[in-house]
Amino acid sequence: MAERYSVHEAIVLDLTSVGEYDAYLDLFTRTGRMHARAPGLNRPTSRLKGILQPLNWVSVHVYRRGRQYTVVGAELRDALRHLKERLEGVAAAHYLAELVGRLDLSGELFDWALEALRRFDEEGVDAPHFLGAKRALLARLGWDPGGKTCPLCGRRIVGEAKVEESLGAFVHPECRPGGVRVSGRARAFLAGEEEEAPWGEVWAVLRQLFVLHLGEEPKAERFARSVLLRGVGGEPAAR
Numbered sequence: 731m732a733e734r735y736s737v738h739e740a741i742v743l744d745l746t747s748v749g750e751y752d753a754y755l756d757l758f759t760r761t762g763r764m765h766a767r768a769p770g771l772n773r774p775t776s777r778l779k780g781i782l783q784p785l786n787w788v789s790v791h792v793y794r795r796g797r798q799y800t801v802v803g804a805e806l807r808d809a810l811r812h813l814k815e816r817l818e819g820v821a822a823a824h825y826l827a828e829l830v831g832r833l834d835l836s837g838e839l840f841d842w843a844l845e846a847l848r849r850f851d852e853e854g855v856d857a858p859h860f861l862g863a864k865r866a867l868l869a870r871l872g873w874d875p876g877g878k879t880c881p882l883c884g885r886r887i888v889g890e891a892k893v894e895e896s897l898g899a900f901v902h903p904e905c906r907p908g909g910v911r912v913s914g915r916a917r918a919f920l921a922g923e924e925e926e927a928p929w930g931e932v933w934a935v936l937r938q939l940f941v942l943h944l945g946e947e948p949k950a951e952r953f954a955r956s957v958l959l960r961g962v963g964g965e966p967a968a969r
């Protein structure tokens with residue numbers, strides 16, 4: 731049976747208490763998701779307790795036996811304190827952590843996720859920052875609907891579009907009846923052509939695209955929307 735020690739840079743996505751003192755960690759690393767048991771983490775004397783908290787950036791030392799990982803040490807890289815001081819930061823970071831967990835993102839996206847969280851920490855986070863990060867994630871997952879041409883007719887899309895769910899793409903409104911209309915400004919932001927947009931509408935379109943791929947709405951959706959859309963046009967209209 732393979733037994734070995736290794737060190738991984740990780741973002742702590744979640745922590746679950748097990749038994750009286752142990753915990754189970756859900757980590758995102760450069761090699762993907764890692765679930766590891768942390769014996770004694772909940773003891774009052776544990777030195778690692780403050781380090782291995784959700785949404786901390788850490789280096790974690792693990793011992794692997796078979797398929798089981800056990801935490802034997804950890805160092806804090808950054809607790810992202812500024813982010814956690816504000817409700818907007820907490821809402822955005824939890825949403826991102828849920829997407830990372832639910833999409834079971836490959837480790838290739840570790841640097842992207844870490845950079846997004848560190849930017850939220852350093853610059854603060856608001857609807858434009860958060861929606862920019864979601865737009866970038868969509869593109870990295872290959873779900874970007876923002877092609878410059880309509881797949882139904884092959885002509886260029888300028889201005890308004892519709893989301894064609896079966897293609898995961900923007901199409902001309904006249905090429906497909908029904909569907910959800912997207913204004914020219916919202917489409918331009920999602921295509922990376924503009925940095926300003928009607929944020930409530932962009933929020934609604936991105937929500938729809940993620941629901942399409944996840945099969946349901948993320949748990950963090952409503953809270954994040956209520957916190958982050960305040961002050962930039964309020965909640966999007968109900969559909």
Ligand SMILES: [Zn+2]
Nearest residue numbers: 880883902905
């Ligand atoms: Zn068309």
